Amino acid sequence: MSYNFDEIIDRRDTGSLKWHYTDDTIALWVADMDFKAAEPILNAIEQVVQHGILGYTNPTEALYDSIINWHGRRYDLWLEKQDILFSPGVVPSLVLMMNVFTEVGDAVLVNDPIYTPFMTKVEQNGRKLVLSALQEIEGKYHLDLADIEAKIIEHDVKLYLLCNPHNPGGRVWMRDELEALLAICKKHNVAIVSDEIHQDLTLTGHTFTPFLTLAEGYEHNVVSLTSMTKTFNIAGIKGSMIFAKDKALIKKIGQQQQLNDEYELNLFAYTAMRSAYEKGDEWLAQALAYIDANIDLTVQFLEAHLPKIKVMRPEASYLIWVDCSAYAEDDQALYDTLRAAKVELSAGFKYGQEGHLKMRINVACPRALLLEGLTRMHAALGDVVKP
Numbered sequence: 001m002s003y004n005f006d007e008i009i010d011r012r013d014t015g016s017l018k019w020h021y022t023d024d025t026i027a028l029w030v031a032d033m034d035f036k037a038a039e040p041i042l043n044a045i046e047q048v049v050q051h052g053i054l055g056y057t058n059p060t061e062a063l064y065d066s067i068i069n070w071h072g073r074r075y076d077l078w079l080e081k082q083d084i085l086f087s088p089g090v091v092p093s094l095v096l097m098m099n100v101f102t103e104v105g106d107a108v109l110v111n112d113p114i115y116t117p118f119m120t121k122v123e124q125n126g127r128k129l130v131l132s133a134l135q136e137i138e139g140k141y142h143l144d145l146a147d148i149e150a151k152i153i154e155h156d157v158k159l160y161l162l163c164n165p166h167n168p169g170g171r172v173w174m175r176d177e178l179e180a181l182l183a184i185c186k187k188h189n190v191a192i193v194s195d196e197i198h199q200d201l202t203l204t205g206h207t208f209t210p211f212l213t214l215a216e217g218y219e220h221n222v223v224s225l226t227s228m229t230k231t232f233n234i235a236g237i238k239g240s241m242i243f244a245k246d247k248a249l250i251k252k253i254g255q256q257q258q259l260n261d262e263y264e265l266n267l268f269a270y271t272a273m274r275s276a277y278e279k280g281d282e283w284l285a286q287a288l289a290y291i292d293a294n295i296d297l298t299v300q301f302l303e304a305h306l307p308k309i310k311v312m313r314p315e316a317s318y319l320i321w322v323d324c325s326a327y328a329e330d331d332q333a334l335y336d337t338l339r340a341a342k343v344e345l346s347a348g349f350k351y352g353q354e355g356h357l358k359m360r361i362n363v364a365c366p367r368a369l370l371l372e373g374l375t376r377m378h379a380a381l382g383d384v385v386k387p
Contacts (some may be wrong), residue, residue, distance in 0.1 A: 001037065001282065002286070003035075003036075003038075003039075003079070003283055003286050003287070004201075005290040005366065006037050006132050006285070006349040006366050006367060006368070007036065007066070007366060008034075008366045008368065009034065009036060011034070011319065014265050014355065015366045017030060017353065018030045018032055018034075018307075018369060023342060024342060024345045025047060025339075025342045025343065025344055026344070026372050026373035026376060027325075027344050027362075028343060028344065028345050028361050028362045028363070028365070028370070028373045029344045029345055029346045029360070030362070031167070031230065031232060031235075031317075031318075031348065032236075032362075032364075033233040033287070033318065033362075033364035033365065034364065034365035034366060034369065035233055035287060035364065035365075035366075036379065037232060037233055037283075038232055038275075038276065038279070038280050038283030038284075039283070039386075040275050040276075040279035040280065040283075041232060041233075041234065041272050041275045041276055041279075041280065042269050043100060043275075044274070044275035045101075045271055045275075048267060048268065050273050052123065053322075054267055055267075057266070057267040057270055057285055058264075059086065059264075059270055060270070060274070061081075062274060063270055063273060063274045064081045066085060066273070066274045066277035066278045067069075067079070067084060067241065067273070067277060068081070068084075069277070070277040071210070073200050073209060074200070075199070075209075075213070075368055076208050076213060077210040077212055077213050077243075079243060079245075081142055082142070082247070082250060083243055083244060083245050083270070084241055084242070084243060084251065084365075085241065085242040085243075085244075085250065085253060085254060085257065085263065086239065086240070086241060086242070086263060086265050087094055087225075087239075087240045087241065087242055087262065088262055088265070089227070089238055089239070089240050089323075090195055090197050090225045090226070090227055090240045091117045093240060093242055093377065094118065094121055094161060094193065094195065094225070094259075095121050095125055096116065096242075096253065096256055096257065097126070097159070097161075097191075097193040097253075098121070098122065098125050098127055098261070098321070099125075099221055099256050100223075100249075100252055100253055100256050101158060101159045101191040101369060102158045102159050104125075104126040104127065105126065105127070105128065106127055106156075106158040106301075107127070107128040107129075107130050107155040107156055107157045107158060107159075108122045108123065108127045108129060108130065108157065108158065108159045108160075108161060109130045109131075109132060109135050109152060109155075109157045109159070109160045109161070109190075110130070110131060110132075110140060110160075110161045110163075111132055111133070111143070111162075111163065111166075111352035112131040112132065112133045112134065112167075112168065112351075112352035112353055112354045113134070113168055113169065113321075113348070113352040113353075113354040113358070114161075114163055114167070114351060114352055115163055115167040115168065115200060116178065116350050116351060116353065117161065118132075118195075120130045121152075122161075127159075128155065128366075129149060129179075130151050130155045130157055131151075131352065131353070132144055132147050132148045132151050132289060133147070133353070133354050134166075134169065134180065134310075134354065138246055138311075139311075139312055139313070139316060140169070140171055140178070140312060140315075140360050141169045141171045141312070142178075143164060143177055143181060143217070145180055145181065146186060148160075148181070148184060149187075149188070150186075151185045152184065152185075152188050152190055156333055157188070157190055158190065158191065158193070159190065159191045159192075159193065159270055160181075160185055160190050160192050160193070161193050161195070162181070162192060162193065162194045162195065162196075162211065163195045163196070164178070164194055164196055164203060164208075164209075164211065165196075165198040165199065165201070165291075165315065165317060167198060167206065167314035167317065167319060167320050168319055168346070168348070168355075168358075168360045170312065170313070170314025170315055170316055170317055170319060170320070170329065170353050171314075171315055171316075172206045172207070172208055172316045173209070174203055174207075174209070174314040175207075175209045175214070177213065178214055179214055182211075182214055182215070182324065183223070185218075186221075189221070190221070191221040191223075192210075192211060192215075192221060192222050192223075193222075193223045193224075193225065194210075194211035194222070194224045194225065194227050195226075196208075196210060196211070196213060196224050196225065196226045197225065197226055197227050197230050197240070197292070197301070198227075198317045199226060199232055199233060199316075199350065199386055200228075200231035200284065201230065201232075201291075201316075201317040201318065201386075202290055202292070202315065202316040203288065203295075203314065203315055203316055203334045204288075204292060205315075206315040206316065208316065210242055211224055212224050212244075212245060215245070219244070219245040219249070220244040220246040220248065220249050222245075223236055223242060223243065223249070223253070224242075224243040224244075225240060225241070226240065226241055226243070227239060227240035227241065227244075228272065228273050228276045228277065228280075230317075231276065231280070232272070232276045232280055232284070233285060233287075234267060234272050234276070235278050235362075237266075237268055237269050237272050238265070238266070238269060238313060239265040239266075239269030239270075239272070239273060247382070249343070251295075252265045256296070257312050264352050275384070278308060289365075290316045290362065291364055293367075294318070294364070294365075294367060294370055295313065295314065295318075295320065295363055295365065297363075297370065297371070298300065298311075298320055298322075298361065298363050298370065298374065299311055299313060299385075300372070301371075301374045301378075302322070304380055305328070305374075305378045305382065306377065306381055306382065308326035308327065309322050309323065309324055309327070309381075310322065310323035311312070311323075318363050318364035319346075319361070319362055320360070320361045320363060321348075321358060321359075321360055322358060322359050322360075322361060323357065323358050324357055324358065324359055324381065325356075325357040325358075326360070327381045328357055329357075330348075331347060331349040332347075333347070333354060333355060335347045337380050337381065338359070338376075338380050338381075340380065341376040341377070341379050341380035342376060343373045343376035345359040345360060345361050345362075345377075346359065346360035346361075346362070347359065348360065361387075
């Protein structure tokens with residue numbers, strides 16, 4: 001079937017985090033899409049409701065098969081049932097992994113910039129946060145492998161939290177980059193947890209490599225985290241997966257989950273996950289094509305109307321990282337200027353020191369909304385170019 005991604009659905013007064021406003025602000029910030037979920041997912045949830053009994057639920061064999069088949073046929077990541085654990089979300093899983101691989105006071109390495117919880121959860125859980133700045137070369141980020149190894153040695157790092165595809169930069173790390181990173185971590189016995197929640201949103205021309213496909217011989221120190229929620233715009237349902245291929249490691253993770261009783265999902269999450277992985281391909285292909293066109297539109301608009309903004313074109317996802325340093329000198333003032341124009345982006349300074357004077361734009365919305373948001377950006381910044 002053909003999906004209408006131009007449809008504007010009013011999300012105000014629904015408890016929406018993204019659309020919490022009482023005015024006509026255009027929301028181009030938090031990472032959820034303004035597209036109606038795939039019909040097979042909505043139908044599956046409706047069938048559960050019509051059944052009428054919403055009792056305790058376990059994952060079924062059909063659910064495990066759907067997860068295994070999706071990751072095998074798309075990424076050549078062939079899992080077995082015992083390699084899969086469930087978690088309420090990727091961020092809770094990041095905290096769980098810190099408890100599995102580290103002790104209070106241990107050093108945890110993340111890149112800068114990075115999705116905010118990578119930093120905050122490390123510090124909130126009593127670990128030492130170590131940052132390695134990404135290198136921007138020809139408009140895209142690269143891992144600074146020399147700096148990563150130096151930081152590992154200097155701080156006796158125990159755990160590396162990788163974001164692949166990268167948020168906010170949209171980079172899909174290439175196989176040779178990941179292999180080089182793995183070699184460094186193996187050399188220094190550093191565990192690797194790879195947040196791969198944006199994997200299914202990899203755009204045309206780029207190839208996503210699951211870290212577990214590289215980890216032979218080091219499986220006891222590698223975990224991947226992912227979810228169907230970003231892929232299919234069902235984040236409000238809550239649900240994610242933990243993948244590991246070492247039996248002792250899976251057992252240890254499971255035992256850690258038992259401490260907090262956080263090892264199962266709700267009925268609707270199991271239902272949506274299975275439906276998404278069995279029947280979601282068509283919706284996803286159409287959504288990605290629409291997102292790609294919105295990325296083109298955004299790049300062209302900014303080049304024409306705000307040419308001093310430097311755009312990092314994403315290789316995955318619907319989030320565009322832009323450098324607004326030609327138009328501002330202060331992070332909070334930049335954010336406030338845009339908010340005064342009634343358009344909200346994600347403030348770059350929340351993603352680390354490398355986010356200074358940068359913003360993150362969410363373009364996964366109907367084109368009319370995107371154009372209005374970009375027009376408001378132009379109105380806000382068009383006359384404030386720094387001398």
